[in-house]
Amino acid sequence: MANPIWIMTSAFDQLNLDQTIEKATEIGVQGLDLCVFRKDGTRDDFVATHLDYESFGPDQAKALIEKFNGAQLRLSIGAFENLIGGDPMHRLKNQNHLLKLIRMAYLLGGDENDVKVGTFVGYNHELGNEEGGFEKNLLEYQRIFGPIIRYANDLGVTVLYENCPMEGWRSSGFTGTYNNLTGVLAARKIMYELVPERNHGEIYDPSHDVWQHTDPVEVIKNTDISRLKRIHVKSTRNNPDPFWGNMYPMQQIPAEWAEKLRIHSSTNSWDRHQYEATLPGFGLGDSMDWRAFCSILKERGFSGPFEIENEAKLSKQTGKMGAIVQGCKAAVQNLAPLLWELTDEGWCYPTREHHPLQEFDRKAISLVTMDDIL
Secondary structure, three states: OOOOEEEEHHHHOOOOHHHHHHHHHHHOOOEEEEEEOOOOOOOOOOOOEOOOOOOOOHHHHHHHHHHHHHOOOEEEEEOOOOOOOOOHHHHHHHHHHHHHHHHHHHHOOHHHHOOOEEEOOOOOHHHHOOOOHHHHHHHHHHHHHHHHHHHHHHOOOOEEEEOOOOOOOOOOOOOOOOOOHHHOHHHHHHHHHHOOOOOEEEEEOHHHHHOOOOOHHHHHHOOOHHHEEEEEEOEEEEOOOOOOOOOOOOOOOOHHHHHHHOOOOOOOOOOOOOEEEEOOOOOOOOOOOHHHHHHHHHHOOOOOOEEEOOOOOOOHHHOOHHHHHHHHHHHHHHHHHHHOEEEOOEEEOOHHHOOOOOOOOOOOOOOOOHHHHO
8 A cells, every 4th residue: 555645734834725735736745734723822833724713614624525525635634732731821722722623623524534633732841840740741631631532532533643842842941842742652652541542643753753863763663553643754964063962952051151162052942952854855865764764664554644744944944935845846756666656657656545535414513612521
């Protein structure tokens, strides 16, 4: 079975949905993971809102399925925020927004259409600063996500956690950069023990482990493959640093110290680890063996989509649509021999593998909030 290649739509925040679908067709992918972030959220990095979540009902779901079938694309939805920590007001808004997305996924067919909902878990630093803080965060996850996952289970919807540590979510004046509970495999293993339902799993992005000097191949060997539903296509080029090393984050020091001693220091919350975001096959070599990674996934029977999450410095970070599309095209061509069949036209995704989204006559259901399910 050939794995499809999708695009996460955060790279196309400059475009509306129809324009993004046009770009997906031009690039030659088989699906889109639609970003549906809160419009009043606190994030301003790599976010987009490609669906109207406030007025989404059965009619909008039917029209969306027709639109995607017309373009021969599949879809999922997601928003990635802190759901167990941070400002209490936004924390609750993030939780309630996830419940909206689960309802939307249900209207789109949920697991019957492989429409999953992507999210972060986040991290509560008030708890984390206490002794036993990691365990306390896991228990807070259980308290919040247990009811959410059971609600999603009732609707036939699967929720997926992405493994980015969100290293820039706190001021660089703080020592640590671990800001999302799902950033390590150990946490994810414990999470499934604490909330044993089968309708939650993982979106695995190997780049986050690469800059933490962890081999993604070994992570996949130890992953419950039945929980793994999506792969994010993103990589990094690790840059050795003689002053700070490559284990702990670069710290913030007074500018006069840095200037006098010629030591570079953190100037913003996202520059603390020594790597550059890349896309496989575009502009720079990276610090990952994609052939070995794809091989272990095939060996373990992973059949889900590879989703291009374009945050590359030479592509998305240029702000130029031409470079954004170019980077996505390069990633597709780089992965094609690893995932697709060889034909007279080269390595191509077999059209027989495409299955249109099913249309369901799903009735409108009321919105729920955390007050309703806790």
